[in-house]
Amino acid sequence: MKRIRAILGLMIPLIILYIVYTGSFNLFELILGIITAIVVGYLFGDVVVEKTSKVLDPVRWFWLVIYAVFYFTVIEAKAHWEVLKLIFNPSGIKPAIVRVPYNVSTDYALTTIANSITNTPGTITVDVDEKRKYLYVHWIKAVDVSDKVAKENISALFEKYAHKIFD
Amino acid sequence: MKNKEILLGVLAGLIVLALVYLLVSLAIIIVPPQEDNRWLASWFLETTYNSERKELWSASPEVVTSILWDYRGLDTVYETSVFFFAIIGGLMLVRSVKIDPSKLGIRGMSVISKTVTKIVLVSIPVVAVSVALHGHLTPGGGFQGGSIFAVASLLAIVALGVGFLYRRGWSKVRLLGFRTMGLIIISIVIMAVFITGLTIGATGYIMQNQWKPWAPIGYGYLINLGLLGNVLYSGSLIFLNIAEFLAVSAGLSLAFIIMALPREELIKGGDLE
Numbered sequence: 001m002k003r004i005r006a007i008l009g010l011m012i013p014l015i016i017l018y019i020v021y022t023g024s025f026n027l028f029e030l031i032l033g034i035i036t037a038i039v040v041g042y043l044f045g046d047v048v049v050e051k052t053s054k055v056l057d058p059v060r061w062f063w064l065v066i067y068a069v070f071y072f073t074v075i076e077a078k079a080h081w082e083v084l085k086l087i088f089n090p091s092g093i094k095p096a097i098v099r100v101p102y103n104v105s106t107d108y109a110l111t112t113i114a115n116s117i118t119n120t121p122g123t124i125t126v127d128v129d130e131k132r133k134y135l136y137v138h139w140i141k142a143v144d145v146s147d148k149v150a151k152e153n154i155s156a157l158f159e160k161y162a163h164k165i166f167d
Numbered sequence: 168m169k170n171k172e173i174l175l176g177v178l179a180g181l182i183v184l185a186l187v188y189l190l191v192s193l194a195i196i197i198v199p200p201q202e203d204n205r206w207l208a209s210w211f212l213e214t215t216y217n218s219e220r221k222e223l224w225s226a227s228p229e230v231v232t233s234i235l236w237d238y239r240g241l242d243t244v245y246e247t248s249v250f251f252f253a254i255i256g257g258l259m260l261v262r263s264v265k266i267d268p269s270k271l272g273i274r275g276m277s278v279i280s281k282t283v284t285k286i287v288l289v290s291i292p293v294v295a296v297s298v299a300l301h302g303h304l305t306p307g308g309g310f311q312g313g314s315i316f317a318v319a320s321l322l323a324i325v326a327l328g329v330g331f332l333y334r335r336g337w338s339k340v341r342l343l344g345f346r347t348m349g350l351i352i353i354s355i356v357i358m359a360v361f362i363t364g365l366t367i368g369a370t371g372y373i374m375q376n377q378w379k380p381w382a383p384i385g386y387g388y389l390i391n392l393g394l395l396g397n398v399l400y401s402g403s404l405i406f407l408n409i410a411e412f413l414a415v416s417a418g419l420s421l422a423f424i425i426m427a428l429p430r431e432e433l434i435k436g437g438d439l440e
Contacts, residue, residue: 014293022297023305028395032300040292044319048285088175111282128277 006045009055011037050106060165067161071116075157079120086122086141096142097126098150100135102159109159109166116158123154211238222380226388227303227401235308236407240374244357247414251350254418257425258339264432266333275328284326291319299412303401309408313415320420329427332420342421349414356406360384376402 014037114125127136214223215233225237299312364371370382378385386402
């Protein structure tokens, strides 16, 4: 039963992946894609999908698209600009590993936050403490090492979107 | 402060421009396209999908797959059997190891690596199946698809622990079963034309794909599925690719699982599973 629900949830993304990778679309390929999606969903689906309704929720997909566009343009550009300024003014470098609390419940949201931090230049997620809900982040320009300020500067925005998309 | 930042932006832009100019003007060279191939390459390119010379063709536009599974098909079959025996050899080494799935590595990596691996775990097999199913049309094929699939198993072993695959029922016996099933399908496909020839009294060869003037039995290459249109399946190539995909993905996954068994289990040994 769990596996059937997982297959239903993964069906559309996997079919899209199959067709995009194959590079040609016709009815026959679509049927092959459906069969592939069912088999793969049966093999590994229940590891990936916990709640089918979440995968099929269009509001979450909407926020995912918004976040992806916003992240890869505005946030990335800002972070690059900060690092660029540091490169030309190395005296401003003040590296530290700071503790950043997070407040999301699912693994996917946590992974989104952690990878968003790592992918922006200047900050790297070093470790995660799941029990006490802390991320340990290496920050190239640590203006303040207190939890609150670090979170505001590093992950507050990511967490807002991660919460909307995955929680 | 504001002026300094603008200056900085302009400076950074100029540096990037200078680097791009140097790269484009110095590092990029134009290679004139090669006009002619060697005669062997030309021969294969002109015959594999040349419907005017059906006595030589293999009905597949993909030259590499045609050579692998048609022109030198027996060689590939032997390679597959050698690989099968290598896996059997590996199993012989660990034959006395009793595996207790509940004790196998359950911790794996951090939650971040685990989550990303889980997403990749459903994406890789889809790509693998696509590569395997289109082996007769585009670069790729059964072995390539199977290897891609095995990467998923390898990632699962490393990031989620060996116990993950074991607890999902990927036992030695079952994987070996799939591996053997692939080999049996290959055997049936390569023998079918020969045996049909024997029964109806016409010439047919082992590993034959398309009909020849002196051996008038073959697999055909195009099927009309009505609403779905005409589908080119290139005779035996697609069946061999699917079977090889099954065999290689199960075989390599099994090899990776054996390699990842914890050292204590290997030293301890025990009864046959």
